[in-house]
Amino acid sequence: MIAYTRRTFLLGLAAAGLIGLLIGGTAAPVQGQAPSSSGFAAVPGERGGLDITGPYEVVANWPKPLSTLPGHQGWTWGSVQGVFAESPNRVYMVQRGELPDIRRPAARPVPEIGPSLSFPVGQAPFRNASQGPASSPPGAGGPGADPDDPKQAWQGRMGIDARWEHTIVVFNEAGDVVESWTQWDKMMRRPHAVYVSPYDAQKHVWVVDDHGHAIYKFTNDGKQIVQTIGTPGQKGADATHFNRPTFMTWLPDGSFYVADGYNGNRVAKFDREGKFLWTSGEPGQPGGGETRPGYFNTVHGIAADPVTRRVYVSDRSNRRIQVLDGDTGTPIDQWPVGRQTNLQFLIIPPDRSGIWGFTDTTARIAKWDLNGRLLYSWGVLGDFPGAFFNMHGATTDQQGNLYVAEVGSGRVQKFRPRQGANPAYLVGPPVYAAWR
Secondary structure, eight states: OHHHHHHHHHHHHHHHHHHHHHHHSSOOOOTTOOOOOOTTOSSTTOOSOOOTTTTEEEOTTOSOOGGGSTTOTTEEEEEEEEEEEEETTEEEEEEEEEEEOOOOOOOEEOTTTOTTOEESOTTSOSOOSSSSTTSSTTBOOSTTOOTTOGGGBOOSOBTTTBBOOOSEEEEOTTSOEEEEOGGGTTTOSSEEEEEEOTTOTTOOEEEEETTTTEEEEEOTTSSOEEEEEEOTTOBOSBTTBBSSOOOEEEOTTSOEEEEEBSSSOEEEEEOTTOOEEEEEOEEOOTTSOOOSTTEESSEEEEEEOTTTOEEEEEEGGGTEEEEEETTTOOEEEEEEOOTTOEEEEEEOOTTOSOEEEEEESSOOEEEEOTTSOEEEEEOOBSSSTTOBSSEEEEEEOTTOOEEEEETTTTEEEEEEEOTTOOGGGSOOOOOOSSOO
């Protein structure tokens, strides 16, 4: 009797549900099933995929191989330190010479190193263009390294393992080399970054040479040096010397800041004419892990907010961003970026919607709001198109294209926005206040 009653009840319940479905026209959602949403996909509503390249897609065959230039058969780009887009049709790149263009070798045992080891390893990049005794010259590249110490010098064979040529080149929109500033190759010791100030109507080109302890300001065509900041070949940390400077950033009044750098562990400010104004920062405790405001270990990426005049600084070896008052240099904020992350480069877009960071080791491009809250990130490690191996610099052009320089892969990649991409996930157009 009990079994019959229970069965009758369940049948009645099912019938009631069917009647409700017929009347209402829709079925109730399965219990525990979340309603659909666009989630955090770079293209809202897109199904599937992993957003390997985030809101962008790779522009194939950009730039053209170095081997297509006369006399460069068998050679490829070296460690690419920096990139800057003046326009889609004028993109500057600085690199540490050229490397032999070799293909990935077949895996083989390397018992001379240790048991059960083989090279290359799986799908990992098989060559690091930046690190190693015979990689891109000139050696002595890491934090604390001394370019004047012969024991730290490059150990390769010039002309065989590398060539010190094409340290500064200019690409057009198609990726062709349209200018090679080879007249400056012998002067450059380790070009680290290249810029055009967004507030300079004459569009002078700035190149930071970290081993040269100097910053050079060129005419836009690269034919003349119009100013030198720092004392070439002499290291220091005062009004007229740097100790391996890395990057720069500007304010609308033309004043600028220098991240100084690998060994200087400070930020220096100059007025629009290049007159030294002040310095901020002290060396942190050896080995990183510093938490005190105003103490640095490897001052690398740097970006200035044109409205608040705050300066955001990648305190790389301490795995954090420090924020300085741009008028006084006083530390006013900081936040961590992750224990395994080397934060290399920073960009604040014109809309000031946040700050973009480009990381080494973790191969991520991340966006925080200006108070340090993580908003979005993407990127994967590798040497295939669209992946990253040791990102070091980045820039955007007026069309919204993104360019990323990689020291490890020895390349610069160009990305275009994907159709329908969430605008909040795009790095955005550049700041160009004085010129178009």
